[in-house]
Amino acid sequence: MSDIVRYEAKEKDIVIIIDRDLCKGCDICVQVCKPKGLELKDAPDKWEGAVVEMIDPDLCNFCRLCEVQCPDFAIRVVRKDEEKSITVGGAKKTAAEQ
């Protein structure tokens, strides 16, 4: 079952999508985010123990460095109308338990 979180900015045409199963809490996106919009939070229900969350999506400047630098394809940054044409993470609909 996929665990994907969307953060839709109110003032900007930006959606940030995070796949909490792919995120391994490596902190690269947090380090690279200039407006400091991301932070790492403990996630005891996840194997790696920590995943990234968006503090406030309106801080995002759409530089997309988090998406570029993420080693695991766990974060995507798109325009609102682009969202339906991307695939985040693994198969969207799957009955296979991980």
Added chain:
Amino acid sequence: MPSHGRDKSDIVFWQGNEVVAQAAIAAGCRFFAGYPITPSSEIAAVMAERLPEVGGKFIQMEDEIAAMGAVIGASLAGEKSLTATSGPGFSLKMEHIGYACMIEAPCVIINVMRGGPSTGLPTAPAQADIMQTRWGTHGDHATIAYAPSFHREIYLYTIKCFNMAEKYRVPTILLIDEVLGHMSEGMHVPDESEYELFDRVKPSVPPEEYNPYDARFGDVPPMANYFEGYRFHATGLNHGANGFPTTNPEICHSEEMRMIRKVMKDAEVLAEYEEYLLEDAEVCVFAFGSTARGAKMAVDRARKSGIKVGLFRAITIWPFPEKRVHELAQRVKAFVVPEMNLGQIILEVERAAHREMPIVGVNRVGGVPIPPYEILEKIKEIAQNA
């Protein structure tokens, strides 16, 4: 220039390397990437000539590492793909072979073995890459490898390599040596009715439901090809069913077990061999590849002097035919293992025999095939003491 002999009533007179290439085309191979290396280069030369004729693609890559990369890429795009090399190139390919094992990409690698180690003896035969074929790439992985002895067999087992690669989603290796590769032998080209062709199982679910390593469909997961609408992540990192990396120990363990099990549960069926005069044998000669040809002569000569000896000619090298060797070991008194190396497959014979008994090698390196009289001398010596 190599002749093609496409009229099937002909006897063709091909060198072993050409046999490999022609068989690959017959098997449906439509992509070759490689780098020239004696004594395998003729395989590339014939593939370069034949592939455009059948709508395939040939690329000479900058080295054997790149060649293996290209082969894996072509496999992911849906092609039956091939590379051919010898010892030094085989060593270079090792990491990518492991990658192909990990992402379960079907592909075929021909190793025309030559004197080694290192640059060795490019124009002389050897059989010294047996253990490397099994364990050259790091980590636990399954291996399927065949070592035919005759040209017609080279043809049929080249085709079988493609079949097994597709069936088990595993890199499959054909082992010949410089003698077999460069020697020309008359043969009838096998007719299509003599072999079947196997293609990888494709997914039965739509793209948005597809997981590339979905064990619900069995130990060999259905394989989607890129560019057909299915998108999946292929990584050499340990991964779960959806192809994405994981460090979860349970998933990593069970997935690695599956990748071994998918081949090893069929180990007995995969083990192919020929037994000659073993019914009443007291001494068993265990040989493979070109050495087996001389071994047969030695066995015939020994029989003439009254020694009860037979030949076990292994065709499948990996998975090693351990069940049959173990059975034989319970009733023969000794094994003689001629191989063009300093003792490799003999280790598997000892392991499979699993009892105290004389298991002696006849070993030659230095590039000269093992003369039958040397094998005969060893048979006589063993038969006297057994």
